[in-house]
Amino acid sequence: MSWWRRLITGSRMDQELDAEVRFHFDLLVAEKVRSGVSEDEARRRTRLEFGGLEKVKENCRESRGTMWVASVLQDIRFGLRQFQSNPGVTFVAVLSLALGIGATTVVFSVIYAVLINPYPYKGADRMVHVHVLDGTAFLTDLLLSSTQFQQFKNDRVLDGAIAVDKETMATGGDLPESVSAGYLSSNAFDVFGVPPVLGREFSEVDTQDALHPANVIVLAYPYWKAHYGGSADVIGKSLELDHANYTIIGVLPKRFAWWPTSDVYLPLRFSSDPNRTAMVFARIKPGVTYPGAQAELQASINELAKQTPDRYPKDFKIQLVPLNDIFVGSFAGTLFVLLGAVGLLLVIGCANVSILLLARGASRQHELAVRAAIGASRTRIVRQLLTESVVLSLAGGTLGIALAYVGVGMVARLLPSHTFPGEASFQVNLPVLFFATSIAILTGVIFGLWPAFHFSNPQLNAVLQASSRKLAGSVGSMRTHRVLIAGQVSLILVLMAGAGAAVRSLYQLIHAPLGYDPNNVGCITISLRDGAFMHWENRVTYYDQLRQKVGSTPGILSVAIAQTFLPPVSRYATSAEIRGSIGGSKLLTLQEVSAEFFPTLRIPLLGGRLWTKYETLHGAHVAVINLAMAKHYWADKDAIGRMIHVDALGSQTTWALAAPGNDGWVQVLGVVGDTPNNGLSDPVSPAIYVPYTLALSDGVDLVMRTRGDPLNYIRAIREKIHAIDADQTTSEVTTAEQRLDSEALSGERFIATVFLSFGFLGLALGAVGLYSVVSYVVSQRAHEFAIRMALGAGRAHVICMVVRSFAMALAIGGGTGIAASLALNKFLRQWIDGNVRDPLMLSAVILIFLSVVIVSSLIPARRASGIDPMQLLRTE
């Protein structure tokens, strides 16, 4: 006997009670023996007088007021013994509950973290990005100069606005490290309302002089952890950046990750130069609608635009985009589909528990009848069943809660980072955990009590007089079983079809033709210091010097310069005008690269020619277009020689230098193959490649093809770059394959993984459920089968009978499930790439499903045919 069992029996009290009563009993016997009765007779009489030792003891326990506890403990002990004698059923029931609870909570917690409450900022649901749209739906962020911003932020529909900018800075010391710096207008922390974890944030006090704000700096949480070990005495220390010293005044909390997500935040140096602009975010006042605010801001920005008309497109429209729309976008739908899937899993789990408990309850009719016959009251029986169900449900619930906590951490790691804002904090959502746990426990309790409900109309005699404990299941309970099984089967098929579609779509993406070779291609970002190389020629020379120097590294096969992202995504879309074409401006994907970009990525030239290195260095007004563009605008006619005006080129800004004589017009020299520029699942957009020198940015990427893994070259590359400029900072090397994975595949992989695991969990639960029900039916009808076999029925016939009793339920459930999947296809396709109606996938799903069903029902059915009729009938 283990220690805890002794603890819950309270056996010491029982032993004492026993000794006390027995003492009395023995004295009475002795008394009778003294008066001349035989010992046996004395015992008999005493026992009659006493009226049952157990009864007396029971009354004593009751009079102590511990009866309730004792009987509950007794029931728990009995329940545990029941579970021990039937470990399979117990295990499956507990696991079904746990999986349902765990999975539902995890998915909802993720949805809560990503969609419902992702931001720590005050009034985050009213915070907006301010976009400027031109006629072609080409959008830019609103940029304002200092004076414009002062006007804008006091607009009467706004509850605060902030201006931001970003830069990469270098630390001091022998090996300068690059630090991403976010510049925030001095009112920013007032607007955010997120208190620091340490020290203070900067405010208007630090920026009395807008041009030369105090040299104060606030650290982001991850930077503080990584570089200062999270030490509290960091406040007041100084940090050297770009040869200037800044005093650290505070550390931001973990969840602060405002765009631009940076290592450090500094007050924005906002000079009154009208060309010095910064990006603007706003928070609208409570109670103001988006359209209302949009109309109001349109009017006030129209006013501002009159001061600098060249910075705004003609007839521009202001569009307010809520914070979360930027990050999550279409992923929201996917998450809700997942919530639906996980809801199915919870229902399947609960159905499983009901099936198992119903089966067990039916087989206990006899036991309950015996209990009732020897005097157990109905409430006592209900209490016993209730205790057992609660114990079972609590076990499932506890495990479920544990799963939820483990699962949330796992999903947070698995979730592709571009699908959620950095502020999101993944935590188990307690209300939902509570909800799912309650549902699961309620299911367990209701179905655990079922035998008791059924018992309200006890035909005690019928139950007891049946010669066998194996009753043929009542028609009613079989009908419940069949309905539950059919429902469960259909839900499982829906889940599996969803999983199949997600997997197939991932497979197709992985095997999609890319149009370029991402193998052994790496990319490193070079950012200029603020105000460095402000002349076009100098900048061109500097960049090309870096390119050549890096290209001289042994093992680096070719190097190109790009002001765009590597496929499968692009950085810009721009409006453009095609000479001689009607219909006004067009939307094009703009790719600013050097001529080496095409051979480096192995993008094939399909017609015409590429521009030369000479043309790159002189900012020639030339372009190459992709096949999609050639097909879209010129069909089979020749695109080469056409003139295109690219609106995004040709206007000088503080960060991009236009080439001399650049008026935005370029001539098409050639056509290259398509590479994905909207991710892998969307069609390739028309794209135009121009020399990056036409609008020279303050940061470029060096794209290189290497021998072997590009990550091995980071040291060599940095040495080469520092040989030219010791202060030049560089990013880490990322590879084209990583890009491909994080930008395009990780979302699909996430969905496929989650759906697949849900599908298999559902299938496994269903299989075990079916197995236990068939086993139960076999054991209930063993007597009948024995008679049939004794009378000459064959084994196959018996197996057939067992299978037939469920075939209908399975067929109906299967049919409904497939029909439901097909019907849901349209709905699902909005959020999940992939097609439920894919016949190959659907037949694979049905095949897997059928084989699992056959195996899980045939194993117990075979047992029926293994019955030895003579032996069984003799024991009865």
Place this chain on the structure above:
Amino acid sequence: MRTSLRSDLPQGTLDLLVLRIVALGPIHGYAIAQRIQQISRDALQVQQGSLYPALHRLEYKKFLAAEWAESETGRDAKFYRLTPKGRAQLKRETESWARLTEVVGLILQNPQGETP
């Protein structure tokens, strides 16, 4: 005459009798039953089925305390004794019993109450 008065004993009377017997000194269950029987001259025979629940109830209410000690037969038995709380309870119960019997007696002896 050996009459079992178990069902005739008013509710709570057994508790009072047990407290009264235990007040005489530490005593075990068997002896309590014997003593009640003796004192009542066999008029009351306490059922074990009522005695032990009563003892446990009184112990639970802390009117009685119990400890195991060697009995006259040499076997260990559970001896009950009165606690201060039990003594107070005994006093209260005895008074209220006396009052009750007095009042009941008054009513029964009143000729006006006699039914014709």
